Amino acid sequence: MHADFQRILTWRLLAGSHPFPGPDGGTCINEAALVAAGLPYEAIRSSADCPPCFSRPIAAYALGLNDAMPDAARPQLMAFVLRLSGSADRPEVEAARTRCLALESVRQILAPLCAAAGMAGHAQACAGASDLSSALAAAKAAAWRGGALAQAASRARRWRAGALTAAVARTATAALRAAEDARCAAEVAEGAAPFVPDTWARACAVLDRTLGVGRQAPEIDPVGARVRLDAARAAVATA
Structure with a gap:
């Protein structure tokens, strides 16, 4: 595993939406994905709050898991932090994703x-x-x-x-x-x-x-993602 991605995995996920990440992370998975991709940070209360480049059914499922998981299990979602931004696809593909979620569940x-x-x-x-x-x-x-x-x-x-x-x-x-x-x-x-x-x-x-x-999300450089996540932590720590 890339060393920078290993560091990304230390970002702390919390249930619910958050106005800005805390010094140890403190966001939901979709908010963390915004930071990692270099997109403007915003609190995400539902998949509708995600940028258009996020797949709506995938974002909804990820957010649902984020809010339902106990604290000990939630870090498993950080493995997906670089795969959400840019995942949006045509309506028929998004419908197929919803069906896939139901079938596999x-x-x-x-x-x-x-x-x-x-x-x-x-x-x-x-x-x-x-x-x-x-x-x-x-x-x-x-x-x-x-x-x-x-x-x-x-x-x-x-x-x-x-x-x-x-x-x-x-x-x-x-x-x-x-x-x-x-x-x-x-x-x-x-x-x-x-x-x-x-x-x-x-x-x-x-x-x-x-x-x-x-469609697969475009590859995000783990080094750049780690730098952005660390910068968000530092901004809060020094505010």
């Missing part, structure tokens, strides 16, 4: 959650979905079954089983919405994370896979 995140809940058949259907249509059908079935199992567990006072199957129902419902709204794909990860230990790593793999769809 079902395959990679909803599937292991179903397995953790003892819903082996639903886990297999989610993991083996060949396209978005079959993924959404699997998610719909998981949502219905998870809800039914949660109700039964509640009646039997089986609280952990009820919490787990209720999480399946909520997470599967988020996966259904993700086909139209990329930020809902982050809700899939948020719902699974308490029950599937490697969920955030899986969510980052989904982001990586989606960034591979369509």
Whole structure:
């Protein structure tokens, strides 16, 4: 790994938007990407606040993960800081990215959650979905079954089983919405994370896979990015 990129990874990410980075970073992933790319800094509260050169579905997913991740997991997103600016593409490509987020969230995140809940058949259907249509059908079935199992567990006072199957129902419902709204794909990860230990790593793999769809961001020199990030820190420290 390039030494300057290793230093970039020390930038601290926080949930929410921020008026300007603190001395140790203190921004969301999209705000950090602005600084790294040399773009004017601005607080980003939603993907709509990103410059037009940012892919909207990718920015929405990254921001959703940023806000949902616990502090210990959030630094994983810094691996993507040089890949966001310049990622915007044609409307049909952006739509394909949204579909990719939904499909991979079902395959990679909803599937292991179903397995953790003892819903082996639903886990297999989610993991083996060949396209978005079959993924959404699997998610719909998981949502219905998870809800039914949660109700039964509640009646039997089986609280952990009820919490787990209720999480399946909520997470599967988020996966259904993700086909139209990329930020809902982050809700899939948020719902699974308490029950599937490697969920955030899986969510980052989904982001990586989606960034591979369509136009790739132009290469940003890690040295220049590190200098800009360090300058932002220094400006705050001396203000």
